[in-house]
Amino acid sequence: xxxxxxxxxxxxxxxxxxxxxxxxxxxxxxxxxxxxxxxxxxxxxxxxxxxxxxxxxxxxxxxxxxxxxxxxxxxxxxxxxxxxxxxxxxxxxxxxxxxxxxxxxxxxxxxxxxxxxxxxxxxxxxxxxxxxxxxxxxxxxxxxxxxxxxxxxxxxxxxxxxxxxxxxxxxxxxxxxxxxxxxxxxxxxxxxxxxxxxxxxxxxxxxxxxxxxxxxxxxxxxxxxxxxxxxxxxxxxxxxxxxxxxxxxxxxxxxxxxxxxxxxxxxxxxxxx
Numbered sequence: 001x002x003x004x005x006x007x008x009x010x011x012x013x014x015x016x017x018x019x020x021x022x023x024x025x026x027x028x029x030x031x032x033x034x035x036x037x038x039x040x041x042x043x044x045x046x047x048x049x050x051x052x053x054x055x056x057x058x059x060x061x062x063x064x065x066x067x068x069x070x071x072x073x074x075x076x077x078x079x080x081x082x083x084x085x086x087x088x089x090x091x092x093x094x095x096x097x098x099x100x101x102x103x104x105x106x107x108x109x110x111x112x113x114x115x116x117x118x119x120x121x122x123x124x125x126x127x128x129x130x131x132x133x134x135x136x137x138x139x140x141x142x143x144x145x146x147x148x149x150x151x152x153x154x155x156x157x158x159x160x161x162x163x164x165x166x167x168x169x170x171x172x173x174x175x176x177x178x179x180x181x182x183x184x185x186x187x188x189x190x191x192x193x194x195x196x197x198x199x200x201x202x203x204x205x206x207x208x209x210x211x212x213x214x215x216x217x218x219x220x221x222x223x224x225x226x227x228x229x230x231x232x233x234x235x236x237x238x239x240x241x242x243x244x245x246x247x248x249x250x251x252x253x254x255x256x257x258x259x260x261x262x263x264x265x266x267x268x269x270x271x272x273x
Contacts, residue, residue, distance in 0.1 A: 005268060008036040008127035008161075010118060010151035012106070012143035013043040013091060014072035015224040019233075020138070020167035021131055022079055022217040023210025023248045024267055029080030030213070033268070036083045036125050037076060038118060040147050041106050043068040045091035045099050046227050054093065065091075067226055074223040078216055085121055087114065092142040100142060107142035114146070115153035122158045129267050130155055134166040134199070134251065155254065164254035165206065165267060171198035177243050205252040206264040214245045 007028045009021045017025065017037050025035050042065035045054050049067070052059045069086065076084045089106035093099030100107065106114070122130070132151035137144025148166075155161050174197055210217070218241070221234060233244055250267070257270035266272075 004034075005271060006034040006036060006125050006127040006129075007267065008038065008122065008125060008130045010038045010040070010130065010132040010147055010154075012040050012133075012137070012141065012147040013046070014039055014068040015043070015046075015075070015221070015227050016144075017072075017079070017081075018075060018217055018220045018224070019244075020248060022075075022220050023213045023245070024131070024208050025081055026079045026213035026216045027208065027210055028267075029082065034083070034125070035079075035081045036085065036121070036127060037081045038085045038087065038121060038151075039072060040087045040114070040150070041089045041091040041143055042086065043091050045093040045097065047229070049226055051228050054097070054099065064226075068224075071224045071226060075220040078220040078223060080216075083125070087117055089114070092146070095140060095142060105142075107146045109146070111146070111149045111153055114150040115157060118150055118154035119157045122154055122160050127161055128271050129163045129165070130161045131165045131167065131250065131267070134168065138167060138169075161254065162257050162271060163252060163267065165250040165252050168199040168204055168249045168251050169197075170201050170204050170207075170249050172201050173243075173247075173249065174198040177240060199249070199251060203251050204249050204263070206250040206267065206269075208248050208250070208265060208267065209246070210248055211242075211246040214242065217245045 009017060011017050029035050044061040044065040046064055046068055048059045048064050089109060090102060090104040092105035092107040099105060133144045133148045135148060137148055155164050233241060259270040
């Protein structure tokens with residue numbers, strides 16, 4: 001283990017660990033840093049085999065949850081994640097779904113209750129670095145927003161992590177991928193994507209090169225094969241996949257160690273001996 005360093009990522013569903021943090025998790029594991037993944041729900045509002053959606057005939061929530069747990073275990077192994085902690089909350093579904101109203105849905109759980117459970121894990125693993133979503137959960141998913149609230153509350157309650165990061169997609173990076181996709185002949189329609197998609201570039205503090213771990217990220221995403229909406233990137237041209245998978249960006253929102261001036265290229269900047 002590298003100086004007993006630990007990285008903890010707090011995510012909402014099985015498969016969320018891959019796109020925004022799969023590279024930094026794999027990179028940390030390869031460097032001998034202990035990695036911990038906290039997944040808050042079992043993802044039962046995901047697709048059943050065959051792409052069957054919640055509410056459609058043949059969608060069995062218990063079976064979907066079991067399948068997604070197995071997929072998560074496979075993904076974690078591919079990314080070298082040392083510890084997977086599943087909180088087992090009920091998936092709230094996308095905004096506007098009937099599942100939002102279920103009293104047991106993760107988004108409806110008191111933040112303090114869920115944060116206490118994450119705080120226990122922080123006390124146990126004592127991560128120097130915690131990664132989660134921003135205030136909007138990246139794109140407004142109720143469970144992502146709740147995971148953000150819970151991770152932040154647990155970090156503040158324990159005062160153990162030295163650094164807290166939010167995952168981010170720089171607006172300029174998103175535009176570059178759209179422009180390249182169009183130049184490659186992919187149909188994105190005539191309308192330009194909204195200018196406010198992604199995180200303003202000036203807020204990005206950290207961009208980590210994870211190109212060496214593109215293969216692991218692809219395989220980990222393939223492990224979540226039941227979720228067709230999640231693995232769409234694997235159907236895109238090779239060059240776009242490299243653009244999407246080769247780096248991961250973050251906004252540092254908590255820090256109490258000395259870090260170099262300018263943009264960071266390592267979540268553990270200032271923490272390595």
